[in-house]
Amino acid sequence: EPEVTQTPSHQVTQMGQEVILRCVPISNHLYFYWYRQILGQKVEFLVSFYNNEISEKSEIFDDQFSVERPDGSNFTLKIRSTKLEDSAMYFCASSWDQRGYEQYFGPGTRLTVT
Amino acid sequence: GENVEQHPSTLSVQEGDSAVIKCTYSDSASNYFPWYKQELGKRPQLIIDIRSNVGEKKDQRIAVTLNKTAKHFSLHITETQPEDSAVYFCAAISYNDMRFGAGTRLTVKP
Numbered sequence: 087e088p089e090v091t092q093t094p095s096h097q098v099t100q101m102g103q104e105v106i107l108r109c110v111p112i113s114n115h116l117y118f119y120w121y122r123q124i125l126g127q128k129v130e131f132l133v134s135f136y137n138n139e140i141s142e143k144s145e146i147f148d149d150q151f152s153v154e155r156p157d158g159s160n161f162t163l164k165i166r167s168t169k170l171e172d173s174a175m176y177f178c179a180s181s182w183d184q185r186g187y188e189q190y191f192g193p194g195t196r197l198t199v200t
Numbered sequence: 201g202e203n204v205e206q207h208p209s210t211l212s213v214q215e216g217d218s219a220v221i222k223c224t225y226s227d228s229a230s231n232y233f234p235w236y237k238q239e240l241g242k243r244p245q246l247i248i249d250i251r252s253n254v255g256e257k258k259d260q261r262i263a264v265t266l267n268k269t270a271k272h273f274s275l276h277i278t279e280t281q282p283e284d285s286a287v288y289f290c291a292a293i294s295y296n297d298m299r300f301g302a303g304t305r306l307t308v309k310p
Contacts (some may be wrong), residue, residue: 117296129236129244129300130291142297144201177243185231186296187251191243 088112092178098198102167107195109161109178118161119179119189120153122146129177134186135161158172168199202294211281214309221304223290224272230292232304233266233273238287238303240308247288248275281307 092108099105111118120132134141135153152164166174175196179189186190201235202225213271231252236244240283248272250257257264261280266273278286285308290301 099219118214120275121296129291131298131300134296142295144297184234184296186232186293188246188249189234189298191236193243 088143088156090180090190092176092192092195096195096196096198098200099168101170101199103164106167106188107163107165107176107178107197109163109180109192110159111161111178111180112182112190113159115180115182115190117184117186118153118155119181120163121177121179122185123172123177123189123194128178132163133134165197168197170199172196173199181184186188202230202237202292202299204290204292204298204299204301206290206304208304210305210307210309215280216280217243217280219275219277219284219306219308221275221288221290221306222272222303223274223292224270225292225299226271227292227294228271231296232293234291234293235262235264235275236289236291236297236300238289244289250255263294277278278295280306282308282310284308 093108096130123129123180132147133143175194177194178192181189206223229298234249237247238244263276
């Protein structure tokens with residue numbers, strides 16, 4: 087069964103550095119999402135993406151964040167200048183449905199900002 | 201934006217008993233309500249969902265109900281097993297923006 091994959095599984099970075107988190111969505115899905123989960127807390131929506139454009143974004147997704155589909159398979163989340171409070175698990179998800187139904191999640195990237 | 205409330209935050213049941221988790225949502229435009237199961241250190245896994253034009257859906261031991269008028273929906277797990285132990289999240293989607301509840305930690309004691 088196809089799955090969403092993410093790399094790296096764990097990323098440690100220093101405050102102020104840029105990080106890029108990578109995702110490979112399920113191959114026939116066209117709608118992509120990023121979420122974050124601070125340890126022990128709920129999953130929070132960051133952004134949805136379709137056809138090389140952001141569809142929706144939350145209040146968390148400020149100018150420090152950007153998303154890109156650099157090629158036909160990868161979907162990336164960039165954090166320009168990391169802060170301590172960016173430490174979290176970041177999940178990518180994808181869906182075949184334009185309404186966002188049936189989203190399947192990747193295994194996550196644990197980002198630790200020191 | 202959408203706000204999803206989930207109760208209880210923790211739930212402990214004996215193996216074989218039923219478990220019920222309840223959620224409410226605020227945005228009447230929300231039209232899709234999935235439930236995710238998350239085991240420790242793992243990805244959220246979609247276990248069942250319900251759409252706004254349906255009142256109830258069942259899949260083996262799990263069922264979901266939706267009351268659109270009251271803006272609440274529930275997850276029911278019957279004949280619980282130790283492997284059902286996990287954190288369960290409800291969610292609601294409005295305009296491609298999915299918001300999660302705070303989660304329920306379910307513990308099934310053998």
